[in-house]
Amino acid sequence: MTDAYSTLKISLAGGVAYVVIDNPPINLLDAALMTDLDRFADAMSGAHDIRVIVFDSADPDFFVAHGDMTAADDPAAFVALPLAPEQDQSLNPMMRLHERIRSLPQITIGKLRGLARGGGAELLSAMDLRFASLERAAMAQMECRLGIIPGAGGTAYLPGLVGRARTLEIILGGQLVDAATAERIGWVNRAVPDTELDHVVDTLAARIAALPPGVARAATEAVDTAVESTTHGLRKANELLKGLFDEPAATRLARAALAAGAHTRDGERRLEALVDDIT
Template identity: 45%
Template sequence: MESLLNTPGYKTLRADVEDGVARIVLDNPPVNVLDAMMMRELRTVLDDFRDDASIRVIVFSSADPEFFLAHVDMRIAEDMDVLEELAASAPPDVNVFQALGELLRHQPQVTIVKLAGKARGGGAEFVAAADMAFAAVETAGLGQIEALMGIVPGGGGTQYLRERVGRNRALEAILTADLLDAETAASYGWINRALPADRLDAYVDRVARDIAALPEGVVEAAKCALPAEDLTDGLSRENEAWAARIALPAVRRLIARGLRDGAQTPSGERDLEGLMRGAALRR
């Protein structure tokens, strides 16, 4: 096994490679927010793996059983140096958040999310950007929380959801901002399937190993025959809608209120929908 667990420079993730399967563990306590550092490290590791023909599958999981990726860091604007660095290296037709999803969608390896806990906002967008996702029935949850913050998804979520679940269910997920359980998410097509928690690890491991063991060229041929759709126009519309909202003073106040009430802490994140609805009532 080639291990990257102690690779210098990685602060928010751990990775190892064995028998054609790369396993990336997201580890950014206390609740695994997708902050600027994690975005940079995910882009770095995906770029490093891109040209490695020995890797055929990448599996993403979380070090925190409760939270896969909580959502984008609500304080991310405070890390402007890294954001500017990410913006400078992003393709010209996407924002920095969309750039991560598009990198994941166009990765040559098969990308799989193992979802044991919750993924909201940018975390849910990450799940939808991966090729496959499998979730634990008892503990997993998916939701686009952004509407309760006064904004809309800005990291590809509108487009990825429409592609996966259809316009009507995408609007439902975005405008209700509800947290969907794994079985509902699977029935909608947001994820591949929901499994009992005690079977999730073994199932994902078996799928990853079986794909990695396929004859040479099969993975490449399948991904060539089933390419990621070109979402350029939709991502541009999404970015315009998101950018028009995120700069509003009322949105900034609502997000600050949510942080004061406990967002981005384990207790607050367990019912972030309720927390943010309560914050919105105190206008």
Template identity: 50%
Template sequence: MTYSGYQTLVVRVEDRVARVTIDNPPVNTLDGALARDLGAFATEARSDDDIAVIIFQSANPEFFCAHADFEWSFDPSMLTALADPDSDSSLNPLQQLNERIRALPQVTIAKLRGYARAGGIELAMAADMRFAAADRTWLSQPESLMGIFPGGGGTQYLNRLVGRARALEIVLGAELFETSLAERYGWLNRAVPDEHLDAFVDSLARRIAALPPGVAAAAKEALDAAEASGPVPNLTEEAAAHAKVYPSPDDVVDRLRVVMTHGGQTRDGEVRLEHLLEAVPWAHRSPTTHR
């Protein structure tokens, strides 16, 4: 496997470990190009017996992956165009993508630095493990401030990691979590001092990669089976619920356009995204106006 030709990813394979670096300036937005590259990588890697561990990381120390592209709110057809004809048609394209990553036979690790919000943290939650640079990483599910909720698998992944009560706090509170609290909630496996993060993740990846063939994949299967109802049982329910709020009504879309004019999907706007979203007032509307 060559793992070349990507627009937004740089892939390096060494000693059965693939390091997948997201490089989609300015803030690693999960847009069409990145989604297609991630899907293509997952397709290639799935059948590659020379890879035992996959590390997802970022070229930008300020942003692991900002969030899904705001343009998809303005033109939902841009998202639906990413649908995978070979995946479950009851799921939306982001669910399909994240499930392809979650279902990879290799052990997957998200190594986080900077901001990981919405579709960005959903991508990280699709990985088997998450390790973050302490005090240099921030997590958030701010979708409720955009008039939606996490719909790329986020409600299902999050509920399994932190439990229902904390998942509701994260989803509806839409606050930015720093690493010590995210670690305590179980959103992260571990927060590691920034200067030690690379060595820690590399050491773990090498130990896993050195296991006899088949051991890690079998362990993943057994651990998934330990959850009586399956690892992620209700993505179709999440998709149906998300369809109630997306595509968004015109007033919500207009509000997001204002956010874009004030710095959305730019570096300066993204570091204060929750405050930026909260600063734009909601228009009063009846629930019946949703299209």
């Protein structure tokens, strides 16, 4: 699987799949890259040993530049791309692809070191988490300036990330949003110094991958349900919590925490480090 793609470089380590987008000269989200991303997502949908997917770019200047503008010359060929057949077929192929990625059972993390506009920004917005280089990264939805609207999920994903008013500012203004601003408004989780970006993302990916089986997926499902309805979210969290309490890991880890000093004044002052030591 790791060498089966022309525009992606895949490596696997410790329950994490590292995906490096490599589609010169600017990592255009064209038919070749979309097809490879779709094939990779299909492979990951049943890969239970992979718990986290990190998306990165081989080009430090461009994560994914944007969608292929030549699609405007032959929209029928674009619409006919056979991507994500399990998704709603009334959606265009790029929307279906991003929904397939958004629906993956793994936690998806985008590592943004360069520019991501249009479909590239929407690909990032479809992921669970996004981290950006403070000095180098920027994002934009510039489609309205070109006579259309974001067509790969931006109008649907951004309101939940940054709110309605800022979504409209991003889409209607069409300006480049730097990493610091993207962090402040919620488009990315954090903007960190470029020299720290790899460490921040890789450390988080490893921590998530090391969680007991089912925990990351349960947390994500509970949060996603709560976004739609607080009441339904609480019920879903309660249902999932009961299932996790039935797993041996919950009892084993609680006992280990107590033995290591939880419930004591000294242990509680350093509880995060204590938990790290037992997991």
